[in-house]
Amino acid sequence: QELGLDTPKVMWVSRFPDGEIAEGDESQVEVRVAASFSGDPALLEIFRLGGDIHRATAAAVWNKPPDQVTEHERFKAKRIVFGIQYGAQSGKIASLIEGSEQEAQDFLDKYMARFPGVVRWMEAQQRLACEQGFVRTATGQKRRLPLALGKSIHTEDPKVQGALRQAINSPVQGTASHICLLAIRYLDEIFQARRLKSVIISHVYDSIIIDIHPTERKVIPKIVHRVMSGLQFPWMHVPLEVEVKVGPSWGE
DSSP states (O other), X not given: OTTOSHHHHHHOBOSSTTOEEEEEEETTHHHHHXXXXXXXXXXXXXXXXXXXXXXXXXXXXXXXXXXXXXXXHHHHHHHHHHHHHTTOOHHHHHHHTTSOHXXXXXXXXXXXXXXXXXXXXXXXXXXXXXXXXXXXOTTOOEEEOGGGTTOOXXXXXXXXXXXXXXXXXXXXXXXXXXXXXXXXHXXXXXXXXXXXXXXXXXXXXXXXXXXXXXXXXXXXXXHHHHHHHSXXXXXXXXXXXXEEEEESBTTO
């Protein structure tokens, strides 16, 4: 962490002479999972249409054409949407967008009015945590939240509020992680079945990092893209989008 994000990325290089590093990135997978969970028609439509998701979200909230959304508005929309997924309130979101609390609250109000399905899902998750003391990911993993059990979603207790934020975030983050882990499993099966020399190095956030043998430079990116974008789940209502980049190091 002290080195910063880019420095350790540059340090990741291939073990093979003339080898390269590939990164398969599940684009905005947590946002896509949250949209699927919420079932909000307006939000799902944005993903089905494709394009720049954050710009389209900003356009929907501020009621303007996407091509009129400024880069600063897109930046704020991106930060706020991720903040919402973590259950952040206006104070925290204000720091994320480097703006005022009133500005953050105005966006929150507009976002929730534009995408009411998101609000209903978030409140439903919090009620579940209060009723049963845990929530689950789409694949069944349980996140225990004993501090929320028997409490109200309108509590002012900061510890309970923290548990209620986890009730929103844990199913999203846990499900997104499972998607990537499942992709790794399928990739590993293919690598072994085809006796490929390339090696899966790691899973970092929404990305899978692979050390490519020079003889497999053309085939590996195609396999990675096909596997990661081809994952299908009955609860996933928007397509997965994958970007595969290749370079002499992870950072390049």
